Amino acid sequence: MVKEQGAEHRILEAARRVFIRKGMAGARMQEVADEAGINKALLHYYYRDKQRLFEGVFKGSAERQFTCIWRVLEECDDLFEGIERFVATYLDRMLEEPLLPQFLISELNRDPKHLLEFIDRGKAGRAHYQKLFEQAREEGRIIDIDPRELLVNIMALCAHPFIARPMLTHLHGMNDEAFRRMILKRRRTVPDFIIRSIRA
Amino acid sequence: MVKEQGAEHRILEAARRVFIRKGMAGARMQEVADEAGINKALLHYYYRDKQRLFEGVFKGSAERQFTCIWRVLEECDDLFEGIERFVATYLDRMLEEPLLPQFLISELNRDPKHLLEFIDRGKAGRAHYQKLFEQAREEGRIIDIDPRELLVNIMALCAHPFIARPMLTHLHGMNDEAFRRMILKRRRTVPDFIIRSIRA
DNA sequence: GTTGGGTTTAACCAAGTGGTTAATTTTGCA
DNA sequence: TGCAAAATTAACCACTTGGTTAAACCCAAC
Structure with a gap:
């Protein structure tokens, strides 16, 4: 208004x-x-019309989200550091707009052709991730794991609490503040969880 | 028809x-x-009316989903075994009805009051999880971690590939068969990923 | 001030929506 | 066979929806 x-x-x-x-x-x-x-x-x-208005909203939200998340990865030159910063950035961003991932995913499931435009936004970031991964692998610092699967796991651990928020909060009897505290705690625990798992 | x-x-x-x-x-x-x-x-x-028809569908789907997932946990008497079987059961179930989690979560976000009815369905299973966790903790077999957070992580690693499926498949250029193979592979890799992370 | 183009609005419209009704068909059974 | 109750349908209805239109409004340039 x-x-x-x-x-x-x-x-x-x-x-x-x-x-x-x-x-x-x-x-x-x-x-x-x-x-x-x-x-x-x-x-x-x-x-x-409604469709074009929706596309304006969706495109803007999706692009901002993806660029913001992937950019931080390009600034890192070590996989573990990259994971830590990626998770922290992702969670901070989600705290600002908690309903966004559920929205993007929901609409993407309903009509997957939206993807074509913006998904390449994180291309450079993903390439850099690949580089960091191979580097850590060659140095023998991580175990043998499919890099794509690791990426899925990282995203899952970041996004899922927001996507499944109502189930989560109800299950554990959390209010908004408790949820927020849990997410802030996860900025540390999630990277730990991941790195403990992949460290050679 | x-x-x-x-x-x-x-x-x-x-x-x-x-x-x-x-x-x-x-x-x-x-x-x-x-x-x-x-x-x-x-x-x-x-x-x-539409609302009651919807509630019939939602309630049925949610109950079946929750009972099916949690029941398997009650049959286990070791945390690691519980995690392995929980993950396998969850993924198998999701392969049968891949769109279900996205549906449940989406509608739950839109109107969280649906939760009240069915969420207690997994009460016994969750209590048993708590017992298995404490037992493993006392025996010094796992590190110090919040059991609720571990549970969130398990659910995240199971559900997220299905929820974010279109993004995932497009990102990695997968077709339906490749996706299926990836999930079947995750029946082993996800429990490994989790247990490696929490083992003392 | 007048004029002309961009902006904003109230009123309107056709199509689609969930839902009802009254009549018709099918079924169970004495 | 007959008949009442349950099941099923076509036709209909009130209302909401996205979208249009023509008129009004604003405001800078002349």
Whole structure:
């Protein structure tokens, strides 16, 4: 409802909130308009139709997410350091926008063709990961493990608590603050968990 | 479209498929009717409205999932064995119904009050897990780690490949068969990964 | 001030939605 | 065979939905 910063941008921000909350199918154009504090017709004036508005939101969210996560890896020159910083960055980023991974994954499952555009955003980061991995492997510092599987495990340990958050919090009787504390603790414990497992 | 086994049951099965594919918000009653091969009015004859039909599907899916997963744990009397069998059972179950976790989690995020009913289904299993954990801890066979966090990690490593499947398969250029092989491989590698990490 | 183009709105529309109803068919059984 | 109850359907309805339109508004340049 904030009136600053131009209608077009305000619409996109409102749409981001609504789409992330309700998903593409559950979101209503009227709700986006209300949240942006403008007339519904203005949505179509700037973004044609629901699909294009959604794509604007999705593309922006996905790109920001991926670049942010992978960039930090490129700054590292050691696998263990890379894992530590990757996990910490991922968790910090998720604390800022906890509903984002669930949103991205949910929409990606519903319509996987969104991937084509933005997935290459982390190409350089992934190549660098491969390099760090091989280096550590050659130096005999890690056990024999499929690098792709290790990557899956890292992502899983980072993302899953956010994706399964309601189940988790209910299971362990956590409130929002307790969840936050748990995530902050995981900034240390998750890298430990991973590195203990792969260290030769 | 199979005509056997009574309309009521056929409707529920069709609804399960449609809801899991499209989610509550995206599913259409007409689509359920078509998939069940019956008239749309019959849905309301047996299940009143969309919400109740959805709850029938959700409750059934969630209960089956949880009981199936936790039961196997109760049959074990050692933590490491428990982890191995839990992971294997979880992955086998997911291979049968790969879209289920994404569905459950997605709807749970949209409306967390579904939890209240079925989450206690795994109560006995979780209590047994706690016992196995403490036993292994007292015998000095595992390091000092929060048992709840270990549980989160186990679930994460099992569920995440399925939840993030489209991202994963696209990232690594996998087809369905390659994905399946990867999961079957993980029946061994995931328990190894976990146990290596927690063994004292 | 007038004018003209970009912006914003209220009113409207057609299609699709979940849900109802009343009539028809099928079934169980005396 | 007849008949009442259950099952099934076609037709319908009120309402929501995404999307359009034409008019109003704003504001800088002339």
